[in-house]
Amino acid sequence: MFFAILWKNKDISLDELKFIKAQNIKQIDNLIISFETNFPERLNLLWWIIKRWKIVNKDELIKILWNTKLLGTQDKALWIKFKKEYKIKRFKITDLLHTDKEVKEKWKEIIKIKSDFGLVEWYQNIYLYEVIDFDKPARDMKMWMMPSKLTHIMINIWLTNIEWNPTIYDPFAWSWTTWFLTNYFWHNFIWSDIKTNYLLQNLERRQSNKLSKINKFEIFQQDIFQPIIINNENLVIVTEWRLWPIVRDNTTLNQIEKYQKQVIETYKELIHRTHEIKAKRAVFTIPYYVWYDNEIEDQIQNLSLNLWLQFRSIPEIYKRENQKVWRKIIIIDI
Numbered sequence: 555m556f557f558a559i560l561w562k563n564k565d566i567s568l569d570e571l572k573f574i575k576a577q578n579i580k581q582i583d584n585l586i587i588s589f590e591t592n593f594p595e596r597l598n599l600l601w602w603i604i605k606r607w608k609i610v611n612k613d614e615l616i617k618i619l620w621n622t623k624l625l626g627t628q629d630k631a632l633w634i635k636f637k638k639e640y641k642i643k644r645f646k647i648t649d650l651l652h653t654d655k656e657v658k659e660k661w662k663e664i665i666k667i668k669s670d671f672g673l674v675e676w677y678q679n680i681y682l683y684e685v686i687d688f689d690k691p692a693r694d695m696k697m698w699m700m701p702s703k704l705t706h707i708m709i710n711i712w713l714t715n716i717e718w719n720p721t722i723y724d725p726f727a728w729s730w731t732t733w734f735l736t737n738y739f740w741h742n743f744i745w746s747d748i749k750t751n752y753l754l755q756n757l758e759r760r761q762s763n764k765l766s767k768i769n770k771f772e773i774f775q776q777d778i779f780q781p782i783i784i785n786n787e788n789l790v791i792v793t794e795w796r797l798w799p800i801v802r803d804n805t806t807l808n809q810i811e812k813y814q815k816q817v818i819e820t821y822k823e824l825i826h827r828t829h830e831i832k833a834k835r836a837v838f839t840i841p842y843y844v845w846y847d848n849e850i851e852d853q854i855q856n857l858s859l860n861l862w863l864q865f866r867s868i869p870e871i872y873k874r875e876n877q878k879v880w881r882k883i884i885i886i887d888i
Contacts, residue, residue: 557588557672558603559650565870566707566883567602573710574600582667585650598676599739601706604651607665607672615671616640619662626657626674627664636664653677685765686734700731700794700839704872704881708792709735711885712837720788723833725778725824726795730757736792737767744784746776778823784831791828791836794881795820801843801878810846817841818853825854825886829861834888839881842871851882858886 561567571579574596576589591597597606610618619625619640626648627636636642648654648663657663658677665672686702709722709732720741724732727745736743750773776782795817801810817840828836840850851867858865864887873880 555588555590555609556594556597557582557586557607557609557667559605560585560587561602561604563602563870563872566868566872569868569883570600570602570707570710572714586665586667600710601678601703603676604678605653605663605665605674606676607674609667609670610673611670615664615673618673619664622662624657624661625664626654626662627666629666632664632666653680682738682765685763686731702731702735704839705731705792705794706735708837708839708883709739709741711883712790712792712835716790716834718788720790720834721786723784723786723789723791724793725776725782725791725827726793727773732792733771734766737771738765740767743771744786744789745771745773746782748775748777750775778820778827782827782831787832789831789833791824791833791838793824793836794839795824797841797879797881805878807846810843813841814843814848814850817850821850821854822857825857825861825863828886829863829888832888836884836886838884839872840884842873842880842882844878844880851884854884863888 568579571589574591574593576591579587579589581587597603615636619636619642622640622642624644624646625636625642626646628648628650630645630647637645646654646657648657650665654663663674665674683702683706712722713720721744722732722736722741723744723746725746727733727747728749730745733743733745801813821838821840824836824838840854842848855865855867866885868883868885871880871882
């Protein structure tokens with residue numbers, strides 16, 4: 555039995571959980587779930603698990619906490635109890651959703667779960683996402699970028715039920731977010747974009763980072779409105795076209811309709827190209843305009859069904875505070 559703390563977008567997290575073929579999923583409280591899996595080796599490949607632990611009883615804690623100098627816990631009363639029983643001198647109140655560096659690197663973190671205790675064994679690799687999102691030399695206010703955490707989720711959705719070793723293709727690669735994650739997890743990668751300036755400026759920096767690995771990838775310039783020439787039978791698409799232009803309080807309905815039309819035309823081309831090159835699956839996001847009618851999903855669904863493609867979307871919207879354009883995840887299978 556495994557226990558984990560969920561991310562704030564729980565429905566998206568549960569969709570990613572299909573990657574490890576989780577069974578007997580139970581909600582312990584608002585953020586904590588338990589589950590079983592026959593693929594424990596995939597657990598470290600999930601993004602949404604912030605912390606993961608094993609359940610131990612009070613007797614097992616005696617050996618585990620013996621000679622522990624620092625204890626992380628969300629419950630001060632729990633530390634006071636352990637201070638007496640196990641002579642633990644220091645404690646820190648730790649947040650359920652965040653990682654304390656000192657506790658993570660040196661000592662133990664305990665989470666109280668009903669009558670048992672959760673001993674934290676694994677923490678999310680926050681450094682990986684910081685490197686991808688912030689450590690890039692080429693950037694400006696006109697440059698959009700898919701969040702690395704969302705990209706990681708999409709890759710795992712893309713891998714669900716795929717048993718062979720695929721190649722990820724990103725036709726809107728831009729600043730290498732998708733490549734960095736696919737490279738880190740040892741997947742082959744093909745890149746293309748209509749513009750190469752940001753990509754070329756970022757490539758050397760990306761490759762020289764200590765998280766980068768030697769792995770196969772290909773690049774070429776490509777307009778999505780032109781035929782794509784790729785000779786690869788194990789292709790899966792993970793991508794995002796731009797969310798620009800920025801939507802502000804004074805953006806008019808006519809402007810929103812114009813933006814949606816551009817997105818619809820671009821993604822219709824993407825679906826046609828996906829069909830032409832016989833990619834096995836496409837996972838991408840579409841803009842979701844807050845307080846406006848959204849036509850993009852319906853248009854893409856209709857085209858997919860007309861091409862005899864399997865279409866589904868994740869109902870929960872990926873959103874960030876104070877943003878007026880959110881994201882919705884679309885999955886299309888050939």
